[in-house]
Amino acid sequence: MKKIERRTFLKGAAALSAGGIVFQGITSSGFSYANELHASVSPLGISDDLPNPPELRSVDGQLRAEMYMSYNKVELPSGTAMLRNFNNSLPGPTLRINPGDTLELAFENRMPENTPDQPSEVNIPNHFNTTNMHYHGFHVSPKGNSDNVYLNIEPDQNFNYVVKIPDDHPAGSYWYHPHRHGSVSAQVASGAAGMAVITGTLDEVPEIKEAVERVLVIQAPIPGVDGILDAEDPIWPLDAERDFLVNGVYKPRIYIREGEVQRWRILHAGDAQFFPFKIDGLEVYEIGRDGNPLPKAKRRDEIYLAPGNRVDVLVKGVKSGAYLLARPFFDQGKASLPQVHLANIFVIPKDDARVPAGTPFGKEIPQGDLPKNRILTDITDDEITAHRKIVLGVEDVKGYFHDTLFTINGEPFDPRRDDVVSKVGAVEEWTLINTTPYPHPIHIHVNPFQVMSVNGVPDPDKPWMDTIAVPAAGSVTFRTRFLDFSGRYVMHCHILPHEDTGMMINVNIEA
Amino acid sequence: MNKLHTIYAARALLVGGIIHSGLAVADTPTPSAIPPIGSQCLSCHGTDGRPALADVPIIAGQQPIYLANALRHYKSGQRTGGQALVMQEMVKDLTDKDIEALAIWFGEQK
Numbered sequence: 114m115k116k117i118e119r120r121t122f123l124k125g126a127a128a129l130s131a132g133g134i135v136f137q138g139i140t141s142s143g144f145s146y147a148n149e150l151h152a153s154v155s156p157l158g159i160s161d162d163l164p165n166p167p168e169l170r171s172v173d174g175q176l177r178a179e180m181y182m183s184y185n186k187v188e189l190p191s192g193t194a195m196l197r198n199f200n201n202s203l204p205g206p207t208l209r210i211n212p213g214d215t216l217e218l219a220f221e222n223r224m225p226e227n228t229p230d231q232p233s234e235v236n237i238p239n240h241f242n243t244t245n246m247h248y249h250g251f252h253v254s255p256k257g258n259s260d261n262v263y264l265n266i267e268p269d270q271n272f273n274y275v276v277k278i279p280d281d282h283p284a285g286s287y288w289y290h291p292h293r294h295g296s297v298s299a300q301v302a303s304g305a306a307g308m309a310v311i312t313g314t315l316d317e318v319p320e321i322k323e324a325v326e327r328v329l330v331i332q333a334p335i336p337g338v339d340g341i342l343d344a345e346d347p348i349w350p351l352d353a354e355r356d357f358l359v360n361g362v363y364k365p366r367i368y369i370r371e372g373e374v375q376r377w378r379i380l381h382a383g384d385a386q387f388f389p390f391k392i393d394g395l396e397v398y399e400i401g402r403d404g405n406p407l408p409k410a411k412r413r414d415e416i417y418l419a420p421g422n423r424v425d426v427l428v429k430g431v432k433s434g435a436y437l438l439a440r441p442f443f444d445q446g447k448a449s450l451p452q453v454h455l456a457n458i459f460v461i462p463k464d465d466a467r468v469p470a471g472t473p474f475g476k477e478i479p480q481g482d483l484p485k486n487r488i489l490t491d492i493t494d495d496e497i498t499a500h501r502k503i504v505l506g507v508e509d510v511k512g513y514f515h516d517t518l519f520t521i522n523g524e525p526f527d528p529r530r531d532d533v534v535s536k537v538g539a540v541e542e543w544t545l546i547n548t549t550p551y552p553h554p555i556h557i558h559v560n561p562f563q564v565m566s567v568n569g570v571p572d573p574d575k576p577w578m579d580t581i582a583v584p585a586a587g588s589v590t591f592r593t594r595f596l597d598f599s600g601r602y603v604m605h606c607h608i609l610p611h612e613d614t615g616m617m618i619n620v621n622i623e624a
Numbered sequence: 625m626n627k628l629h630t631i632y633a634a635r636a637l638l639v640g641g642i643i644h645s646g647l648a649v650a651d652t653p654t655p656s657a658i659p660p661i662g663s664q665c666l667s668c669h670g671t672d673g674r675p676a677l678a679d680v681p682i683i684a685g686q687q688p689i690y691l692a693n694a695l696r697h698y699k700s701g702q703r704t705g706g707q708a709l710v711m712q713e714m715v716k717d718l719t720d721k722d723i724e725a726l727a728i729w730f731g732e733q734k
Contacts, residue, residue: 444677444678446677447676447677504713544709546709546710546713547710548710548713548714549667550667550668550676550677550680566706568679568706568707569705569706569707569708569709570706584679585668585677586668586677586679586680586707586710587679587706587707587710588706588707588709588710
């Protein structure tokens with residue numbers, strides 16, 4: 114794990130806090146920074162245990178930090194690779210902020226100029242060194258210098274993001290990644306992503322509070338690319354070979370003490386392949402999905418993650434031994450995908466001497482209701498102000514990348530067109546119909562949605578999510594409230610090569 | 625054998641010859657091409673009506689009348705909900721003639 118670089122500053126101060134170093138000062142460019150930096154360490158203090166990614170935490174209501182994207186030389190199992198990463202770190206540093214905080218990132222594109230002769234057609238992958246930032250799952254403004262994904266930040270350009278987190282934001286696991294249409298798939302496939310934790314009431318549940326916390330970022334870079342990835346072809350086939358990593362590590366070791374309950378925040382930051390997984394022999398309880406707490410902890414035998422999904426789980430090591438976190442063989446639509454051995458889990462004696470005294474030791478699964486949240490209350494029939502039908506499709510069109518154009522409601526993405534126009538306060542029910550033989554994980558920005566049914570079968574849990582896999586030749590119905598924020602944002606497929614080749618629409622919410 | 629019988633016998637021979645000839649041709653069949661409008665069906669139902677997706681029905685060799693009725697019912701909205709929503713989208717621009725041609729073609733696939 115590489116240490117976060119800190120650029121030269123003219124004047125500043127560093128002070129030790131509990132487990133971290135507080136940095137405050139002004140950079141040479143005049144940016145006033147304030148954050149608490151936590152190094153990448155094992156939460157159990159064991160030397161070969163998987164470390165959490167480095168972490169930047171807010172200080173006094175602000176997380177002000179520098180963030181950059183650059184080329185980063187990384188050792189993959191298949192050899193040395195040049196990737197596009199945030200802050201020279203695979204994954205990028207975890208951002209930990211509180212409801213009501215302001216996230217200010219002085220973002221810099223440190224990549225070299227794009228190669229000449231780039232396509233000018235918007236739905237052909239292009240300009241892989243032009244970028245921006247998206248705060249995935251955040252319920253924040255999509256305008257200006259907040260969660261605005263229409264920006265093009267060119268090489269050597271800077272941009273200051275200011276993202277104000279509402280006081281009543283749900284507590285959970287979110288993430289950040291680039292979102293510039295045309296280059297998002299190449300950059301995320303390179304590992305440009307990081308976890309973002311928004312703290313809150315869920316963390317205060319006694320059984321959760323006493324548990325050791327792990328951040329697990331699943332990424333799947335393409336092996337065997339000579340130099341920097343500058344063509345879409347290697348990542349285009351759904352079944353292309355991938356190196357599946359957790360926190361940048363191949364087949365890491367993860368330790369749990371016998372009888373211990375750990376909290377794992379898991380992010381699927383891959384760009385294409387789904388990641389359903391099991392951990393046979395351990396008890397897994399889901400407590401949150403896509404940053405949204407569940408009503409109660411729920412035991413799961415298998416967790417189904419599409420690219421973009423997060424899950425918060427409590428994992429209990431029942432009996433000493435070795436276990437596997439693995440993806441079984443499965444079909445992603447018409448593509449048969451292989452088994453993936455992601456991590457080795459070792460349940461060790463509860464008094465293992467390698468774990469320092471005083472390390473938290475969670476023991477229980479919460480039995481009662483988990484905390485409720487204002488924006489996650491069930492949407493009733495009476496609230497619905499409009500219904501919409503959204504049809505996902507694909508067409509063979511000569512001249513496009515691999516003669517392929519992905520569509521929504523028969524049209525590929527057009528940045529000038531408003532596909533959905535609604536108002537703040539509206540409550541809508543959307544039915545997504547997938548006419549293709551592959552599932553599409555559809556993500557909508559700014560507001561979470563409540564899943565009502567899949568393939569016409571009602572979901573009794575009615576989970577709140579921000580990314581939902583619409584089955585191949587299938588349908589999903591969800592409901593959403595357009596709360597708090599006006600502005601223009603997008604809904605798209607999170608198989609990112611599909612987004613870059615057309616499967617995205619604009620949503621314009623008027624004040 | 626009178627003349628009439630002779631004619632019938634000759635016809636029978638002729639028919640027999642045609643049948644025989646037909647059987648000979650069947651050894652190297654030339655499958656009929658799918659109606660052009662049907663190319664959209666193949667991505668889910670498979671090139672020969674045998675789908676790669678586990679929850680998409682096999683329609684190769686299905687009764688043409690059944691297939692035609694199913695397509696009409698998707699188009700009219702009598703079959704609805706869940707995956708029927710997908711078929712409603714696929715058939716919305718089909719004419720009755722298209723529906724007949726597709727039903728016959730898929731019915732012929734064995």
